[in-house]
Amino acid sequence: MSENVLKLENITMQFGGVVAVDNLSMEINKGEIVALIGPNGAGKTTAFNTITGVYEPTNGQVSFLGSPIVRNHPQGKMKKAYKGAEAEKFARQPVLNPTPDKITALGMARTFQNIRLWKTQTVFDNVLIAKHMLRTSNVFSATFRFNRAEEAKQRAEVAALLEIVGLTDVKDELATSLPYGKQRRLEIARALATQPKLLMLDEPAAGMNPQETDELTAFIARVRKDFDMTILLIEHHMDLVMDISDRIYVIDFGKLIASGTPEVIQNDQRVIDAYLGVEEDA
Amino acid sequence: MKTIKREYLLTALILLAVLVGAFVLDASLPSYHIAIKVVKKACVYSLVAVSMNLLNGFTGLFSLGQAGFMLLGAYSYAILCIPVAKRAGVYQYFDGGIVQFSLPEFFSGFLGGTVGPVVGMLCALLFGGLLTALCAYLIGLPVLRLKSDYLAIATLGFAEILRAFFQWNALGPLTNGSNLLKNYPDIGGAAAYILLVGVFIAVILLLVNSTYGRAFMAIRDDEVAAEAMGINLAHHKRMAFIISSFFAGVGGGMLAMYMGTVQALSFKSAMTYEILLVVVMGGIGSITGSIITSFLYIAGLEWLLRGLDSGTFLGISSPIFKNGFRMAIVSVIIMVVVLFFRKGIMGDRELPDLFRPRKKAAKKGGEAK
Amino acid sequence: MQGLLPYLINGVSVGGQYALIAIGYTLVYGILRLINFAHGDVFMVAGLIMVYSSATLPMYLAIPLVLLLTVALGFVIERAAYKPLRSAPRMSLMISAIGVSYLIQNLAFYFTGGLPQPVTNAIPWISENVTVFGESTKRVTLVTPVLTAVLVAALVYFINHTKIGMGMRAVSKDFETALLMGIKINSVISMTFVVGSFLAAVGAMLYFTNYPSVAITSGGMPGLKAFVAAVFGGIGSIPGAVVGAFLIGISEELIKGIGYSTFSDAFTFALLIVVLCVRPTGLFGEKVTDKV
16 A cells, blocks of 8 residues: 555535535545546536635545645535535544645645746746745845855756756747747646645646647656656646546536546546547547 | 856946936036936836836735825834924924934944935934835735725725825824924935935845745736745735835935935825836836936926927927926836837836847846856 | 714715725726726816816806717716727726826816815715714715715616627627627727716815815825725625725725824725635636636
8 A cells, every 4th residue: 555645535615506616526546646527517526626725615535645734614604505515523622724825835836727837037037936836035134145056956957857857948038939848847746846746737738729739648657757746736638638648537516426437437438428429529 | 057147247338327417416416406406306106106016016915005106104203303403493393302312413423424314314214114114024914915996995995095104183292283394304316316316226126136025926817826836925015015114215315315304295106106107007017117217207207398388399498388288298118118019118127138249138037047 | 982983974975985985996907907097087187077067157067068078078078088099908908097197186286286175065065064873064975975875876887788898798798709799899898987977076075175276286186095895895896896996985084083183094905915815806806717
C-alpha cells in the first residue's frame, strides 16, 4: 500500500437548493495519475474548487498527506436546507477553511480551466512569481537587496524549470503572446515552481486539437516521471484520460457513479450511459 | 552584457544631468523664481503620483484616499517644525498650542545650525510617513476586503473623515482647527527637492522590481491565480496599501514644505482626482510616466500655460483667454488621453526601455541582470 | 426635543433632494457597474443653468429649459465619455468619470469666472416662508418630500410597466444576455442617463433654493452623499436609494442640530464604511457571488 496523498471524505457542496457535489469520497496515492471525469455540469470543477480552498464545502473533509486541511459541516441556515448525507459525521470537529494560498503552501498546486496567466508578465516572470511563496526574505530585505542569494537561486531554479518544460527560447516573451499549447505548458510549469507534492490540472486539454493533446499527454507523463509527481486531472478528452490515468473516478449530477482502472471504466454500463454514450468528445 | 547596460547608462546620465541642472538653477536664480518653484512642486507631485501608482497601478487596488494621507503627512510636518517662538502667533486662538517643541530646533541644539534643521525636517517628514502608514494599517483592516469601486469609495470616505477631524475645533491645540499652519521652514531649493524625492522614488523602484513588487503585479493581473500560487492576498494588499500611504504621507509633508502653509480645507477629494489623472496620463504602471507627467503638468499649469488665463498666449491675444481657460484646456487634454490614449504617455514602460532596441522594448524588459 | 424639530423637518427635505440624486447613481451603477463621479457635477450644472435662466426668462420657460439642458448634458456625457469605453476594464470607466467631473468643474469655472453665482428667487413660490408644527420654514421643505414621492412612484411605474423600463431591468441583470436578446443596449443606457439627469435637475432646483449661491464645487458633496445613500440602500435598488437618502439627510441634519456640524459630512462617510464592512450589499441589495 503506497502513501496516501489526497483523501476526500463525504464532500458535499450545496449552493442554495442545488447539490453540485454529493457525498464524494476519493483517494489519491503517491505517484498516481488520477482522473476525475463526468459530463458537463457534473460538478468536477466544483469538487476541484473545494479541494483548493476556492469554495468552502458544505460538508465533508479533505485530508492532505494524512492531515485534515479542509473540513466543514452544515451550519446556520444550511442546517435545515441541507440535502446531502452524513450531516453529523464532522459536526463535532472544528471547521477548517483555509484560503487557497495556504493550501498551495502545503504542497498542492493547480492550473485553471480557462488559462489564468499573469498577462503583463513575461514567461520567465510568470514562473518566478510562483517562487515568491517560497521566499524567506521580508519586504525590507527584498527591497534593499539583502536577498541577492535567494533571488539568484530562485532565478536559477526557474531557468532550469523552463529548460525542462522546453520554454527557454521564449522566456522573455509576454506570457499571453505564446501559442495556446505553450500557455498550457507554462501554467503547468508555474504550478511546478511552487514545488508541490500534488499537481492538480483542471481540463488541461480544453480547446486543444488532437496533435496538441498528444503532446500534452506526453508532457504530463514526463512531468510525473521527472518530478516524481502525483497528479489529479479533470478532463474531457477521453484519449488523454485513458492513456495516462492509473485510476479514474466518474461523477454525474455530483454523485460518484464509478471508479477504477481505465479498462474497468470503459466497460462500466453506468458510465457509458451517463457519459461515453454521448457523442460529445470524440 | 555590455550592450544590455547601455540603456541604464543613458538613464543614469539623464538623471545626473537633471540634478546638475537643478544645482545650476539654484545657484543662478533667486529662490522665488518660477522655474525653481515649478521644479519643487513637480518633485512633490512626482512622489505623490508614484506612491499612488504603486497602489493603483502596480497592485491594482483602486484607492482614492490619497488626499487624506497627504493631509496627515502635511500636518505632521507643519506641527513638528514650527519654531517655538512663532507658535504663539500661529496658534493665536489656542494659547500657542500644546506642542511646545520644534524638531529642527531640537536637532540644531546638538548638531549645529546647518545640519541640525535639515535632520529635524527629515525626521518630521519620516514621522509623517510613519503616522500615515499606521493610519493606513488601521483603515486597511476593514476596507481592503472590499472590491474595486467599493474600495475606491470607502477610501475616499476615510479621506473626508480625516479632513473633518483635522478641522475640528476640539483638536485645535494640536491642529489649529480650521486655521492655517504656517511659519515652518523649507528644506532647500530645487536640487534638495530632487535629491530627496529621488531617494524616495528609488526605494519605490527597488520595491517594484523585487519579489514583492512582482507579487503585487501578479495580484493586479489576476488575483485568483495569484492566490492559487500561494500569494497571501490580504497580507500583500495590506503591505502595498501601507507602503503607498507612507510615501503619500511623506509627499504630503513635502507639499506642506513647498506651500509654506497648510490648511485641511485644501486636501479635498479634488486633489486625489488630480493626482489620479496625472498617474493615468503618465501610464498606469509606469513610474517614469508618473514623474514625466508631473513635471509636464505642473510646468504647463503653473508656468507655460499661464497666458491662457491672462489674455495673451504665444503672442496671440484673445478675449477667450480669461481666468479658467487654462484649466479648461488641461482638462480637455486629460479627457482626450483618458478616452483615446488609454495607456498614457509611457504605457507600462520605464525610462531605460526607451533606449532599448524597439523590438525588445515592446516586450517590457525581462529584467536582464 | 422641541429644538430638534426644525432640523428633523429640514432633514426630510434634504433627504428628498439626496434621493433624487441618488437614483441617478443607483440606476447607472445597476446598468454599467460604474460610479458616475460626474453625476454630482451634472447636478451642479443644473443649479447654474437655473441661476442663469431664471435671471432672464420667466419661470414657465426657465424650468423646462433647466430640465432639457441637464438631460442633454447627461446624454452627451454618456455618449462622449462612457460609450467609447464599453469594452474597457471598469477602472478605465471610473477614471473617465473622474475626468469628466474634473472637466465639468473647470469649464464651469471658466464660464462663471470662478465666482459663486447667487441664487435669487429662482422659483419664488417655493422659497416663501410657511409655518409647520409651529416652526417657520421655506415652502420647499414641504414640497420636496411630496415631489420626491411622486417622481419615485412615476419612475417605478416607468421601470416596471414600459418596454424601455423592462430593457433597463434586463440590462442590469445581465449585460451580455440582454444584448444577445436584441435589446438596444445603447438606447437603454442613454435612457438611464436621461432619467438620472432629469431627477438630478429637479433635485438641483429644490436644493439650491436653500443656498445663497451655486459654486463650481457645490455638486461634489451632495453628489458623494447621494452616492453613499445609494450604497447604503443597496446599490442598484431604487427603493434602497430613496430610503438611504432620507436616512442620511435626516441624520445629517440632526447631527447639525446637536452641535457637531463639522462632523455631519464625516458621519455620512463613517456610516458608509460601516455599511460596506458589515453588509456590503446595503439594506436592500442582492447578494452576488463571484464565480471562479
